[in-house]
Structure formats: C-alpha cells, structure tokens
Amino acid sequence: MEPVDERDLEWREYEHGESAFRRKRLAAAAGAGDDLGCSLYELPAGKRSWPYHYHTGNAEAIYVLAGSGFVRLGDDEHRVEAGTYVPCPARREGAHRVVNDGDDPLRYLAVSTMTEPDVVEYPDSEKVGVFAGAPPGSRDERSIHGYFRTEDAVDYWDGEE
Numbered sequence: 001m002e003p004v005d006e007r008d009l010e011w012r013e014y015e016h017g018e019s020a021f022r023r024k025r026l027a028a029a030a031g032a033g034d035d036l037g038c039s040l041y042e043l044p045a046g047k048r049s050w051p052y053h054y055h056t057g058n059a060e061a062i063y064v065l066a067g068s069g070f071v072r073l074g075d076d077e078h079r080v081e082a083g084t085y086v087p088c089p090a091r092r093e094g095a096h097r098v099v100n101d102g103d104d105p106l107r108y109l110a111v112s113t114m115t116e117p118d119v120v121e122y123p124d125s126e127k128v129g130v131f132a133g134a135p136p137g138s139r140d141e142r143s144i145h146g147y148f149r150t151e152d153a154v155d156y157w158d159g160e161e
Contacts, residue, residue, distance in 0.1 A: 004030040006040055020047040026109075028139065037112045037137045043069070043100040051125060054095035057118035058135065060088040060110060062098065067106035072097045080108075095123060114138060126150045 009029055011022040020043070027038040043049060052072060062071065068081040073088075073096055080086065080098075088094040090113075100106035117132035128150060129136070133143030 001031040001033070011042070018048050019050065020044055021049055025137075034114045034116075034135060034138060034140070037110075037114045037135075039110050039137070040065075041098075041108050041110055043067075043098060043106040045100055045103050045105065047100055049098040051122050052095060052097040053120050053122045053129075054088065054092055055090050055112075055118055055120050055136065057090055057115045058113045059090045059094065060096070060112040062086040062088065062096070063109045063111070065107040065109065067100060067104045068102040069098060069100040069106045072099065080106075092121070092123075095121075112137065121150075 006024055009024045013022050022042045024040040026040055064080045064082055064084040066082050070077045070079050071086050088096045114135040116135040118136055120129040127147050129147045131145045134140035
C-alpha cells in the first residue's frame with residue numbers, strides 16, 4: 001500500500017444512454033484493500049452517473065472537486081459545486097444519482113465502505129443487485145452476483161417439494 005497520483009492512472013470510460021462518465025479507481029490503485037473504496041469521477045456536461053440507487057450494506061459519500069450540477073436524493077434535487085459534501089447512508093434515504101446540468105465537466109470523489117455481501121436497490125427501474133464474495137466496486141471474483149426485477153419475487157416455499 002502506497003500513495004498514488006491520479007495523474008498516473010488511466011481513465012475508464014462508461015457510457016449507456018444518459019449515463020456517461022469517466023472513473024479512476026484511486027483506492028484500488030493504492031492497494032488500499034477491500035474495506036474502503038475511493039474513485040475519482042468526471043461527468044461530461046449534460047450527463048448522469050450510475051442509475052439512481054442505494055446500497056443496503058455500504059455507505060457512500062460524494063465530495064465535489066470542480067464543476068456544478070445536482071444530486072438527486074429521494075424526491076429532492078440538491079445543487080452541488082466545488083466543496084459540496086453529500087453523505088449517502090446504506091438505506092433507502094441514501095438513494096442518489098449525480099447529474100451534470102452545467103457547461104463544464106463535473107469532477108467528484110466517491111468514497112464508500114466495501115462490505116460484502118451487499119444488495120443494491122434501483123427504485124426507478126424496480127431492480128435489485130446482489131453481490132457476494134466481493135463488494136460492489138471490487139475487481140475480485142464474486143461467488144454470486146446478479147440483477148433481478150423486484151416484480152419477479154417468489155414466495156419462500158415456491159419450487160420446494
């Protein structure tokens with residue numbers, strides 16, 4: 001484990017529909033282990049981060065470094081700019097999504113606990129994600145992971161003889 005300079009790391013780019021951003025995994029590059037994650041994000045003008053979600057096992061926090069936009073938290077939208085800190089606790093009240101509605105890139109740090117197993121709920125799309133064996137954000141192999149529509153839920157005893 002040692003300090004890392006973000007300028008020495010390559011961006012990884014993500015794009016899907018209205019979501020588009022670049023990410024540098026700082027904690028992983030520094031060999032920080034699996035108990036605390038930290039990534040540098042950059043959202044281009046007019047783009048959004050990961051879909052609106054919250055974790056049941058991992059708290060997250062966002063600290064804005066440059067640019068401006070808003071963070072959706074529940075039914076509210078909160079303006080953010082350089083210096084804004086946004087806590088996202090591991091429960092429904094911590095559901096969030098970052099949006100860049102400005103003209104310049106929006107850069108922020110996302111810090112999270114790295115606990116597994118974790119279940120992530122996506123209220124807008126009525127899905128859940130399940131992660132065991134390695135936490136979300138880890139590059140380690142998971143023993144199980146997947147995304148499921150909540151409407152597909154079955155009774156505990158369904159399929160049992």
